[in-house]
Amino acid sequence: MTVFARLLGAVLTAGSLTAASPQDEYDYVIVGSGPGGGALAANLAVSGHSVFLIEAGGDKSEDPLQILPILSPVAAETPGHSWQFFVEQYADPDQARRSPRYTYRTTNGTLYYGLDPPLGAEPLGIMYPRGAALGGSSQVNAMNFIWAPDNEWDHIANLTGDDSWHHEEMRRHFMAVENCTYVPEGTEGHGFEGYIDSSLGDGASIAANDNAARFMSELFLQVEDIEVDGTDTMVELLDRDMNGIENDRYEGGFIFNTPAAISPTVGGRASIARHINSVVAAGHPLTISFDSLATKVLTKKTFWGKPKAYSVEYMVGEGLYSADGRYNTSQTAETRTVKAKKEVIVSGGTFNTPQLLMLSGIGPRDELRKHGIPVVANVPAVGNFMQDNYEVPAMNDVDLDPCTYTFDEHDPCFVQWQETQDGPYNDDSDILYLSTPGFGGFGGFYPGYSNITITPTSWRTPIVKMQTANAAGTVKLKSANPREAPAINFNYFTENVDTDLQAISEALDLLFNAFDGTGIPYEIAYPGPSIDWRQAFMDVAFSHHASSSCRIGPAGDLDYCVDSKFRVNGVDKLRVVDASIFPRAPGGMPNGPTFTISRKAYETLMEGS
Numbered sequence: 284m285t286v287f288a289r290l291l292g293a294v295l296t297a298g299s300l301t302a303a304s305p306q307d308e309y310d311y312v313i314v315g316s317g318p319g320g321g322a323l324a325a326n327l328a329v330s331g332h333s334v335f336l337i338e339a340g341g342d343k344s345e346d347p348l349q350i351l352p353i354l355s356p357v358a359a360e361t362p363g364h365s366w367q368f369f370v371e372q373y374a375d376p377d378q379a380r381r382s383p384r385y386t387y388r389t390t391n392g393t394l395y396y397g398l399d400p401p402l403g404a405e406p407l408g409i410m411y412p413r414g415a416a417l418g419g420s421s422q423v424n425a426m427n428f429i430w431a432p433d434n435e436w437d438h439i440a441n442l443t444g445d446d447s448w449h450h451e452e453m454r455r456h457f458m459a460v461e462n463c464t465y466v467p468e469g470t471e472g473h474g475f476e477g478y479i480d481s482s483l484g485d486g487a488s489i490a491a492n493d494n495a496a497r498f499m500s501e502l503f504l505q506v507e508d509i510e511v512d513g514t515d516t517m518v519e520l521l522d523r524d525m526n527g528i529e530n531d532r533y534e535g536g537f538i539f540n541t542p543a544a545i546s547p548t549v550g551g552r553a554s555i556a557r558h559i560n561s562v563v564a565a566g567h568p569l570t571i572s573f574d575s576l577a578t579k580v581l582t583k584k585t586f587w588g589k590p591k592a593y594s595v596e597y598m599v600g601e602g603l604y605s606a607d608g609r610y611n612t613s614q615t616a617e618t619r620t621v622k623a624k625k626e627v628i629v630s631g632g633t634f635n636t637p638q639l640l641m642l643s644g645i646g647p648r649d650e651l652r653k654h655g656i657p658v659v660a661n662v663p664a665v666g667n668f669m670q671d672n673y674e675v676p677a678m679n680d681v682d683l684d685p686c687t688y689t690f691d692e693h694d695p696c697f698v699q700w701q702e703t704q705d706g707p708y709n710d711d712s713d714i715l716y717l718s719t720p721g722f723g724g725f726g727g728f729y730p731g732y733s734n735i736t737i738t739p740t741s742w743r744t745p746i747v748k749m750q751t752a753n754a755a756g757t758v759k760l761k762s763a764n765p766r767e768a769p770a771i772n773f774n775y776f777t778e779n780v781d782t783d784l785q786a787i788s789e790a791l792d793l794l795f796n797a798f799d800g801t802g803i804p805y806e807i808a809y810p811g812p813s814i815d816w817r818q819a820f821m822d823v824a825f826s827h828h829a830s831s832s833c834r835i836g837p838a839g840d841l842d843y844c845v846d847s848k849f850r851v852n853g854v855d856k857l858r859v860v861d862a863s864i865f866p867r868a869p870g871g872m873p874n875g876p877t878f879t880i881s882r883k884a885y886e887t888l889m890e891g892s
């Protein structure tokens with residue numbers, strides 16, 4: 284032991300590392316402030332533990348881009364709020380480049396997306412935003428707040444043999460997170476004192492819009508065999524609770540209004556970042572290091588057992604990461620370290636958690652060696668088995684929308700939002716959930732996607748395919764440089780191909796049948812007329828709910844990354860708490876489930892296990 288202490292001392296005096304101020308030691312050091320790490324840091328600090336939270340971005344929680352729901356896509360594309368990764372969706376470059384959103388860097392440095400890149404353009408991939416400021420992606424996401432199906436939790440309980448993951452136990456954690464504003468206080472299964480306000484989209488405004496109501500009626504008929512007689516019935520049906528305690532809520536199909544992480548008092552995003560700030564303001568022992576990119580978890584060898592995490596190294600500066608729009612290779616940055624008395628917790632999200640683990644020598648041995656990184660623990664599951672839901676955008680040109688999207692006094696929807704903090708701009712997008720939850724309002728990600736020239740005559744309905752069972756995605760290092768984003772490939776449609784494509788096909792059929800039933804004239808603008816639907820789906824599919832790149836499983840099994848107590852295989856005092864641990868995509872929407880596991884991690888740590 285003394286030997287190691289001295290070695291460390293020598294490194295410190297050599298001046299390459301600077302201690303973090305004001306202290307250099309905290310109970311917990313947490314990397315990443317999203318729904319995984321941010322919520323955990325706040326909970327631990329409120330319980331009196333000193334926490335050092337390392338966040339690559341700044342705090343933008345009072346910026347209207349993060350508050351006003353309709354502007355959330357802009358936040359997801361604005362440097363300082365988010366990072367833009369470029370990912371591959373297929374191993375085969377020809378298939379990959381069939382996507383109309385595939386993006387290239389042209390020889391003069393501008394970005395081009397489309398099917399006809401200029402000569403010499405460098406292929407980058409499909410744009411894939413991630414929040415990169417206090418609160419992580421939950422500050423820039425689309426705010427749909429949907430809990431996972433019960434069987435996803437039961438699956439984890441089965442897989443790990445740990446009954447505390449059973450859905451009834453996990454419901455408790457969800458309730459601790461939630462402040463539900465749309466059911467009467469005391470309703471079973473909901474929480475009313477948590478840090479995330481939840482509300483329900485405005486069913487009445489859908490029912491009040493003639494064409495939308497006709498369309499919804501048609502869907503009720505086709506999906507549920509219900510003939511809707513009148514506005515009140517429709518509102519009642521739409522307001523059925525997707526997050527209720529009933530465990531048949533995912534059985535069969537039903538159409539519902541989406542619960543959203545939107546606070547009715549604010550008329551905007553229910554913000555974990557604001558909650559974190561309030562915990563700091565209340566004097567709890569939480570220190571946040573902003574604009575700080577964690578580059579390595581430092582581990583010590585122990586003579587008697589596993590290596591042990593004791594410290595985190597990080598660089599200080601804005602826009603240090605290559606996925607950041609402000610990135611500048613010639614920028615230099617100071618490197619610091621901070622020590623953890625108890626534990627280090629990595630919560631960088633599905634792309635960054637495996638990257639940081641691998642930079643720290645924890646990952647597949649061959650991958651590490653390729654980049655000259657000394658192996659601390661050979662954990663093949665790091666950066667493997669990544670999953671995502673597929674989304675296939677469908678777009679119809681019909682007439683449905685009163686908003687002008689000019690956000691000024693001539694825009695009735697904006698005026699309504701200013702006066703009442705309510706109306707379409709405080710709603711979820713023009714979503715329609717089929718038998719599987721979906722996410723709406725756009726046709727995928729590409730440079731400039733958030734500059735929505737909204738055509739009021741367009742009805743866009745991405746179909747989300749959950750439980751895709753394609754665990755073929757990978758996150759690999761491009762280099763040992765912590766500032767360089769990793770190589771990400773989802774390897775779409777590698778496993779379970781026929782089932783997934785068939786399900787998407789049926790969902791689309793249903794959608795267009797419902798449109799046909801309304802008698803409203805429309806044209807399919809997207810995916811467009813096609814003779815080969817399977818090919819068309821593969822070409823336009825996209826996703827943005829990545830998970831599972833450090834999946835949970837039986838303790839010590841190297842096909843898995845962490846055990847049921849979030850402990851990384853082969854390393855002591857190191858846990859992962861974020862969306863990367865889900866063994867399968869947790870239903871259609873990972874945000875609520877990630878808050879839920881964060882609360883569970885808090886309880887696990889409090890129990891001292």
Ligand SMILES: Cc1cc2nc3c(=O)[nH]c(=O)nc-3n(C[C@H](O)[C@H](O)[C@H](O)COP(=O)(O)OP(=O)(O)OC[C@H]3O[C@@H](n4cnc5c(N)ncnc54)[C@H](O)[C@@H]3O)c2cc1C
Pocket residue numbers: 314315316317318319320337338339340359412413414415416417418419420421423424425426427428429575576577578630631632633635636639722827828829860861862863871872873874875877
């Ligand atoms: C545009 C968009 C729309 C979405 N819509 C929805 C939706 O409607 N509903 C839903 O349920 N989900 C949605 N999601 C997904 C959801 O937000 C994420 O699944 C969830 O936030 C994941 O939480 P996390 O804690 O795992 O990671 P993140 O929320 O991504 O947080 C990771 C944090 O770690 C920081 N970080 C990463 N690496 C480092 C490092 N090396 N050093 C320091 N800090 C680091 C990042 O800056 C970030 O703040 C959406 C996501 C996006 C991007």
Ligand SMILES: *[C@@H]1O[C@H](CO)[C@@H](O)[C@H](O)[C@H]1NC(C)=O
Pocket residue numbers: 389390391392393401
């Ligand atoms: C850059 O190159 C692209 C493709 O060749 C071209 O369309 C664009 O106008 C160029 N932009 C500038 C600023 O030169």
Ligand SMILES: *[C@@H]1O[C@H](CO)[C@@H](O)[C@H](O)[C@H]1NC(C)=O
Pocket residue numbers: 434435437438441
């Ligand atoms: C869990 O295991 C039990 C018993 O083997 C089985 O009946 C059940 O279907 C499993 N549940 C899930 C969600 O995997």
Ligand SMILES: *[C@@H]1O[C@H](CO)[C@@H](O)[C@H](O)[C@H]1NC(C)=O
Pocket residue numbers: 462463464475476477478480546547548
């Ligand atoms: C829960 O939401 C209600 C309604 O918006 C609000 O009045 C209350 O203060 C919130 N409670 C907490 C604990 O944030």
Ligand SMILES: *[C@@H]1O[C@H](CO)[C@@H](O)[C@H](O)[C@H]1NC(C)=O
Pocket residue numbers: 611612613614615
């Ligand atoms: C990049 O950083 C260098 C060094 O700090 C600086 O001189 C240069 O102006 C920066 N370039 C841009 C485009 O900001």
Ligand SMILES: *[C@@H]1O[C@H](CO)[C@@H](O)[C@H](O)[C@H]1NC(C)=O
Pocket residue numbers: 731734736
């Ligand atoms: C947004 O799109 C419009 C119309 O396509 C274009 O004129 C404008 O320059 C774009 N704005 C930005 C910020 O890209």
